[in-house]
Amino acid sequence: MNWNWNRIVIAPVFPLWVILILLFLGLVLTVVQVWTIQKRLGRPKAILISLLRLITLLLLVSFSANPSLTVRKEKKIIPPLAILVDRSQSMSLSGKGGKNTRLDEAKAMLLEGEKPLLKTLRESFGVKLYAIGESLQAISESDLPDLRATGRRVDLNEALEKLGSANSAVLLLSDGNVDWNGNKRKAPPLLTVPMGDPKGYRDISIKEIKAPPIAFRGRPVQIDVVIKSHGYSGATVPVVLKNGGKILTARSVPIRSSPGEEVISFSLTPEEVGSFPLSVSIPPQFGESLTSNNDGHIALKVYRDKIRILMVSGSPSLNYRYMRSAFRNDPTIDLLSFVILRTPANIINVPLQEQSLIPFPVETLFINELKNFDLVIFDDFFYRPYLNLNHLESVREFIRGGGGFAVIGGPNFFGRGGYEGTPLGEILPARFSGKEDYRRDRPSGVKLSRLGTTHPMTRFSSVGNGHQGVWQEMPPLDGINLLESKSSGTVLLESTDGMPRPILVVGNYGKGRVSILGTDYSWKWYMGMLAQGKGNWAYLRFMERMVRWLTRDPSLDPVQITMPAKKGEVGREMEVNIRVKEEDSSPGSKRIVSFSVFNPEGKKVVSQLRTTAQPGEFLGSFLPEKGGIYKVRVETPEGHLEESWVVAEAMEGLDGFPDHEHLRMIAETTGGKVLSSGKDVLREAEIYSEKSKEHFVEERRLPLWNAPYLLVLLLAVLGMEWYLRRRGGMI
Amino acid sequence: MKRHPQGKSDISRRKFISLSLGLAAGALFPSPRPSLSAPANQVAPTFSQFFFTQIKYEGGDWDPNPQFLDSLMEELEVRTSISGMKERRLITLSDPDLFFCPLLYMAGKNEFDPFTPKEREILGRFLTYGGFLLADDAMGAKGFGFDKSFRREMNQIFPDQELKRLPPDHSVYRSFYLIETPGGRQRVNAYLEGITLDQWTPVVYSQNDLSGAWARDRFGKWIHPCVPGGEQQRASAFKAGINIIVYSLASDYKKDLVHHPFIKRRLNL
Numbered sequence A: 001m002n003w004n005w006n007r008i009v010i011a012p013v014f015p016l017w018v019i020l021i022l023l024f025l026g027l028v029l030t031v032v033q034v035w036t037i038q039k040r041l042g043r044p045k046a047i048l049i050s051l052l053r054l055i056t057l058l059l060l061v062s063f064s065a066n067p068s069l070t071v072r073k074e075k076k077i078i079p080p081l082a083i084l085v086d087r088s089q090s091m092s093l094s095g096k097g098g099k100n101t102r103l104d105e106a107k108a109m110l111l112e113g114e115k116p117l118l119k120t121l122r123e124s125f126g127v128k129l130y131a132i133g134e135s136l137q138a139i140s141e142s143d144l145p146d147l148r149a150t151g152r153r154v155d156l157n158e159a160l161e162k163l164g165s166a167n168s169a170v171l172l173l174s175d176g177n178v179d180w181n182g183n184k185r186k187a188p189p190l191l192t193v194p195m196g197d198p199k200g201y202r203d204i205s206i207k208e209i210k211a212p213p214i215a216f217r218g219r220p221v222q223i224d225v226v227i228k229s230h231g232y233s234g235a236t237v238p239v240v241l242k243n244g245g246k247i248l249t250a251r252s253v254p255i256r257s258s259p260g261e262e263v264i265s266f267s268l269t270p271e272e273v274g275s276f277p278l279s280v281s282i283p284p285q286f287g288e289s290l291t292s293n294n295d296g297h298i299a300l301k302v303y304r305d306k307i308r309i310l311m312v313s314g315s316p317s318l319n320y321r322y323m324r325s326a327f328r329n330d331p332t333i334d335l336l337s338f339v340i341l342r343t344p345a346n347i348i349n350v351p352l353q354e355q356s357l358i359p360f361p362v363e364t365l366f367i368n369e370l371k372n373f374d375l376v377i378f379d380d381f382f383y384r385p386y387l388n389l390n391h392l393e394s395v396r397e398f399i400r401g402g403g404g405f406a407v408i409g410g411p412n413f414f415g416r417g418g419y420e421g422t423p424l425g426e427i428l429p430a431r432f433s434g435k436e437d438y439r440r441d442r443p444s445g446v447k448l449s450r451l452g453t454t455h456p457m458t459r460f461s462s463v464g465n466g467h468q469g470v471w472q473e474m475p476p477l478d479g480i481n482l483l484e485s486k487s488s489g490t491v492l493l494e495s496t497d498g499m500p501r502p503i504l505v506v507g508n509y510g511k512g513r514v515s516i517l518g519t520d521y522s523w524k525w526y527m528g529m530l531a532q533g534k535g536n537w538a539y540l541r542f543m544e545r546m547v548r549w550l551t552r553d554p555s556l557d558p559v560q561i562t563m564p565a566k567k568g569e570v571g572r573e574m575e576v577n578i579r580v581k582e583e584d585s586s587p588g589s590k591r592i593v594s595f596s597v598f599n600p601e602g603k604k605v606v607s608q609l610r611t612t613a614q615p616g617e618f619l620g621s622f623l624p625e626k627g628g629i630y631k632v633r634v635e636t637p638e639g640h641l642e643e644s645w646v647v648a649e650a651m652e653g654l655d656g657f658p659d660h661e662h663l664r665m666i667a668e669t670t671g672g673k674v675l676s677s678g679k680d681v682l683r684e685a686e687i688y689s690e691k692s693k694e695h696f697v698e699e700r701r702l703p704l705w706n707a708p709y710l711l712v713l714l715l716a717v718l719g720m721e722w723y724l725r726r727r728g729g730m731i
Numbered sequence B: 001m002k003r004h005p006q007g008k009s010d011i012s013r014r015k016f017i018s019l020s021l022g023l024a025a026g027a028l029f030p031s032p033r034p035s036l037s038a039p040a041n042q043v044a045p046t047f048s049q050f051f052f053t054q055i056k057y058e059g060g061d062w063d064p065n066p067q068f069l070d071s072l073m074e075e076l077e078v079r080t081s082i083s084g085m086k087e088r089r090l091i092t093l094s095d096p097d098l099f100f101c102p103l104l105y106m107a108g109k110n111e112f113d114p115f116t117p118k119e120r121e122i123l124g125r126f127l128t129y130g131g132f133l134l135a136d137d138a139m140g141a142k143g144f145g146f147d148k149s150f151r152r153e154m155n156q157i158f159p160d161q162e163l164k165r166l167p168p169d170h171s172v173y174r175s176f177y178l179i180e181t182p183g184g185r186q187r188v189n190a191y192l193e194g195i196t197l198d199q200w201t202p203v204v205y206s207q208n209d210l211s212g213a214w215a216r217d218r219f220g221k222w223i224h225p226c227v228p229g230g231e232q233q234r235a236s237a238f239k240a241g242i243n244i245i246v247y248s249l250a251s252d253y254k255k256d257l258v259h260h261p262f263i264k265r266r267l268n269l
Helices: A016-041 A043-064 A102-111 A117-124 A141-146 A156-163 A318-328 A362-368 A389-400 A423-427 A469-473 A523-531 A537-550 A660-669 A678-691 A708-727 B012-028 B069-079 B096-100 B117-128 B145-157 B210-214 B230-250 B257-266
Strands: A002-010 A067-076 A080-086 A126-132 A136-139 A169-174 A190-194 A203-210 A214-216 A221-230 A236-243 A246-254 A260-269 A274-281 A295-303 A307-313 A333-339 A375-379 A404-408 A430-432 A446-448 A483-485 A490-495 A502-509 A512-517 A559-562 A574-580 A594-598 A607-611 A617-622 A628-636 A639-648 A694-703 B052-055 B089-091 B103-108 B133-137 B193-197 B200-206
Touching: A016 A043, A043 A708, A080 A102, A080 A117, A102 A117, A102 A141, A102 A169, A117 A126, A117 A678, A126 A141, A126 A156, A136 A156, A156 A169, A169 A660, A169 A678, A190 A660, A190 A678, A203 A274, A203 A295, A221 A236, A221 A274, A221 A295, A236 A260, A246 A260, A274 A639, A295 A628, A295 A639, A307 A318, A307 A537, A318 A333, A318 A375, A318 A523, A318 A537, A318 B230, A362 A389, A389 A404, A389 A423, A389 A502, A389 A512, A404 A537, A446 A469, A483 A502, A512 A537, A523 A537, A523 B096, A523 B117, A559 A628, A559 A639, A574 A628, A574 A639, A594 A607, A594 A617, A617 A628, B069 B210, B069 B230, B096 B117, B103 B145, B103 B230, B117 B145, B117 B193, B117 B200, B133 B145, B133 B210, B200 B230, B210 B230
Parallel strands: A080 A126, A080 A169, A169 A190, A214 A295, A307 A333, A307 A375, A375 A404, A404 A512, B052 B089, B052 B103, B103 B133, B133 B200
Antiparallel strands: A002 A067, A067 A694, A126 A136, A203 A221, A221 A260, A236 A246, A236 A274, A274 A295, A430 A483, A446 A490, A490 A502, A502 A512, A559 A574, A574 A617, A594 A628, A607 A617, A628 A639, B193 B200
């Protein structure tokens, strides 16, 4: 540090001419004083006293000139230098020569050798060391040997933003796999040191899988796969598309250039609804530098576009008409119905040409095409004249596989032994109770059973009417089947006359759902409410919910799970939004029983569930520890709901190519250079060191007039004058 | 999940329609034979759900053919799977049970008193939301008698709709029989008229005195001759009656795609 006492400056408090006049007057007074007192004291003493007075006057006049001393302080500083070491995953790939990783290469450059680079740089710079992945992290020299390449892709823009402009230069040791927006900014130049060997790198990777977030059953969906390659020009590689562990298709893709990208498209027609974990993979190729990026995963969510219903009615009836009207007015339903207009007992009196009747294509419907439906409805339909046991067996298999089956009762359905002993008898959740199977002598109202008050099929109108809702207002049913619930059945509606009899019974069979509505007078719920001036909404809503419950339509799920739109990453916490349906989210309601998360191996992982400020909304969270398909399961008293979510594998989608060209572009944009060796680094660093050696730091002004010693001097001069005058007898 | 070989496929809805048409092709195959296990001698007790409900109104002649029902219900029972009650129910328009009637029947010869506003409101609500009315003019004079009064009432209930001739491809002509003319005791119109709301025709109107052709005395003799077509005209009236009943219960079922190829073939279209 140097101090330079080299400047005295004045800043007069009066105009200079006033000061000069005062000075002149002081001199005149001094001369007059010498002349007047020399006669009494003698010439030498008079001159001495007047000289002291002159000094006093000069000091006072000089104060009005406000003199001050300027002091400059200069300091030699050590220029700061930031060293960024890339610790993203691509740095774990092989470096030059293939023996060590790229990160090892960077460490060796900084720490090893006769005179390690880091040590040498510390002599000329204030070095700060950082590890950089998706964020910037300050580290010490002792941390460097243990640094692992596990970070995500480097965001260089954010890192430089954090560093600011304090450094004289920034040294980046990387393989070039960094995000950089190319903007010039006020930042120190970047000196880049490339790691890895672009010439020796060979890789084929699944860069991206493009698919719509949702697909519809029966409609083709296109999946585009972007394949990136280095070093395999002219080769042909197989690309395999799988659903879970099942291979769906495989295609050969010729690699036309290196480096290059190929896009291939797969077309799928999902035949089932649900969430499907799809994967695309390329077998490891000979000499490939990185094989863990040869796979890619997506979860394809498949919905049904329409609910397809096959309805068979035993005869034209009001039940058929009002159900048909309800289904036809629902745009989400496709209805194919067959009504038995004529039984084998009826007599035809006209030739075929004068009839509109068509054959009942049972073989086509019940053997070949049943899989194309979601729900089969038998409306007071007695099967024996039309269907054989094979057809009923086919219906049973349809239900076991996930189909819905609804029975609308009436005098014919359970008549003459009904379906007892047939494949359908096994799956129905109720049987008829005795000798009588149908009664039409005493109209009966209906009420919800205990379970019916919470079941989505019947719990749709509780507001303002207590638990029984609108059901207690429904007109009585003229005819009911005399049912008895099986242990597999759940009674939702019961008759209100005398001993309660099941009217609506539901059950499960395999993956499918079954219901029995034991009356052929449900149409009265439509017209009866209309007669009361209350509209037909209750009947329509019941029919809609019956169809949707039987077909497991997501709209009836008691909760909705919203997964993040983006693919998850290992080690990054993910959040799941859970919303309980409005009608189920009354205050104090604890509808969610549990929130569970299962990793790709099916093991339960640690998860949290917390409430949010919004009523009925919850936030679930968990930390994925490995890549693959995770399953989120929410359980409520009404059932459970599952969703799948893809967590990318560590190297999934990673392009490990050492992109030295990218580093060059970054260096040029920031005014830096690409440096290939430690010597180059030192040479370039020296230039920056010289540029920043000395800097002016501070300039201070010290006022002179208010210094204490001047006051002492002034008092001393006046005192001496007073003493001499007293000795001379003038005081 | 299945991969589509060419990446092209009909959408599901189209496939669904194709399936419907494919099923229609099933006409070429023999009808399924009844199961051998079906006991032929067991007859289920009859629980009829269908019945005629006749409107009893003020003024005019509300019941010109009181004996029409038995013959029609017998024909319905023999020809179709529908079991109809032979009991005719009578009702006034202010009766709340009106809403539980499968088929409301209104007949007459002469002019009748205007309905009260309440009666019009009830009948309008019943018909607008799914009810069905068959009106039968036993006089058959256009613009006079029952026709004049009935059109007046329909105009009051449905001011934006009018009774129109039902087109030849209307479901009421195809619901069971394929008919071209509706028949009746007289031949005033070779067609039926109706009021159609959306896809549903809640009002069907005949001026041919259908019930006059159906009416039979207790000895089994026809009460009225059918002119000018004779018994063939009567047979057409029965066919029309059955078609109207089937339509009232099955709606426009015959408009479904699965029926189209059969009907077109039989009508040589």
